[in-house]
Amino acid sequence: MSPLDPATGYSTGALQAALRADIDSFIVMDIMREASALETSGRSVIHMEVGQPGTPAPRLARDAVARALECDTLGYTMALGRDDLRARISQHYHETYGVRVSPERVVVTAGSSAAFVLAFLACFDVGDRVLLPSPGYPCYRHILSALGQSSQLVQTGPANRWMPQPEDVGRQAGACGAKGLLIASPANPTGTMLEPERLAALVRVCGERGLWFISDEIYHGLTYGAAAQTALAYSDEAIVINSFSKYFSMTGWRIGWMVVPDRLVRVIERLAQNLYISPPAVSQVAALAAFDAGEELEANRAVYAANRAVLLDGLPRAGFGSIVPADGAFYLYADVSHLTDDSVALSRRILHETGVAVTPGVDFDAARGARFVRFSYARSTADMVEAVRRLTAWGRW
Numbered sequence: 001m002s003p004l005d006p007a008t009g010y011s012t013g014a015l016q017a018a019l020r021a022d023i024d025s026f027i028v029m030d031i032m033r034e035a036s037a038l039e040t041s042g043r044s045v046i047h048m049e050v051g052q053p054g055t056p057a058p059r060l061a062r063d064a065v066a067r068a069l070e071c072d073t074l075g076y077t078m079a080l081g082r083d084d085l086r087a088r089i090s091q092h093y094h095e096t097y098g099v100r101v102s103p104e105r106v107v108v109t110a111g112s113s114a115a116f117v118l119a120f121l122a123c124f125d126v127g128d129r130v131l132l133p134s135p136g137y138p139c140y141r142h143i144l145s146a147l148g149q150s151s152q153l154v155q156t157g158p159a160n161r162w163m164p165q166p167e168d169v170g171r172q173a174g175a176c177g178a179k180g181l182l183i184a185s186p187a188n189p190t191g192t193m194l195e196p197e198r199l200a201a202l203v204r205v206c207g208e209r210g211l212w213f214i215s216d217e218i219y220h221g222l223t224y225g226a227a228a229q230t231a232l233a234y235s236d237e238a239i240v241i242n243s244f245s246k247y248f249s250m251t252g253w254r255i256g257w258m259v260v261p262d263r264l265v266r267v268i269e270r271l272a273q274n275l276y277i278s279p280p281a282v283s284q285v286a287a288l289a290a291f292d293a294g295e296e297l298e299a300n301r302a303v304y305a306a307n308r309a310v311l312l313d314g315l316p317r318a319g320f321g322s323i324v325p326a327d328g329a330f331y332l333y334a335d336v337s338h339l340t341d342d343s344v345a346l347s348r349r350i351l352h353e354t355g356v357a358v359t360p361g362v363d364f365d366a367a368r369g370a371r372f373v374r375f376s377y378a379r380s381t382a383d384m385v386e387a388v389r390r391l392t393a394w395g396r397w
């Protein structure tokens with residue numbers, strides 16, 4: 001037996017973190033920490049690393065919360081969320097997409113992040129494999145891996161607007177025996193979107209092959225041309241995950257939702273009861289009111305549209321020319337292979353030499369991401385103009 005540690009009373013070295021917990025960090029959060037440290041030391045930093053709006057929750061949401069703090073106990077709610085919020089989300093599907101979704105199929109969650117855990121636990125067993133487009137949001141594969149499940153990447157590229165082809169999904173699913181496909185459209189980090197026909201075809205391929213289709217619709221509402229279509233328009237079997245974080249400008253409130261087929265509702269309810277008891281009560285008050293804040297939210301979107309135009313015009317002049325114009329979200333993914341094959345080092349240099357924080361592509365694509373960086377344009381237009389000015393001056397240096 002190893003000797004006892006005098007500080008803890010446990011035998012030294014006996015307690016180690018489980019192997020399943022050995023997941024990669026979400027690099028953007030690490031960059032955010034570095035950028036904040038620089039800011040605390042007095043440097044001016046333009047935050048283009050993190051995908052979060054610079055605006056607070058809508059005024060109506062904050063007012064509703066202020067009232068609730070005075071007169072509501074804000075205790076636990078039902079594990080599936082407040083009935084009035086579930087009904088309002090159901091109404092949102094009818095208003096936005098013309099799709100009927102019964103409130104019973106809506107599950108309110110602690111951000112979309114909790115919805116992924118619930119969906120993965122409900123749909124996949126230990127050892128099951130899930131197809132994920134690459135590049136993509138890193139936490140999908142990290143969560144799967146922490147749950148003892150695994151991912152199989154489907155490579156995408158600019159020629160296909162960074163979205164998978166249905167035939168590739170079919171072929172890869174057959175080859176690796178995948179149990180599901182998870183896709184975000186508009187996507188992070190590229191901001192590109194599936195055309196409705198390709199979304200329908202992907203849903204169909206999954207249906208034919210018996211794969212769960214999980215649609216991350218967190219960037220719906222943030223589109224700059226055609227509106228995004230929900231996977232629920234093509235199948236009631238799709239699992240749709242969404243959030244109040246992005247369009248509704250409520251990242252820190254940790255509130256989101258999912259829509260699931262009838263037969264999964266009780267499964268997810270039992271998981272939610274045991275894992276989280278209920279989604280945060282105060283955030284549900286805010287979320288309900290946020291649905292009435294259309295004017296404010298559309299004004300936010302108009303700012304993102306202006307930011308996108310500033311960057312699509314200015315970044316090429318600053319030396320970041322190779323970008324697929326994004327249809328949605330608030331990201332641009334730039335090929336920087338003419339500057340580096342180490343996007344982490346480049347992002348650090350850009351941060352320290354210009355005060356512009358960007359995210360290295362390796363967060364989203366461990367292999368090819370070394371030649372890409374992601375710009376997030378969720379802050380003010382003045383910030384974007386200043387970022388272009390700094391990057392242009394830096395590029396000419």
Ligand SMILES: Cc1ncc(COP(=O)(O)O)c(C=O)c1O
Binds near residue numbers: 245
């Ligand atoms: C594609 C995508 N899905 C999900 C999330 C998680 O968001 P939240 O847990 O705040 O809803 C993010 C966050 O950036 C994201 O980019």
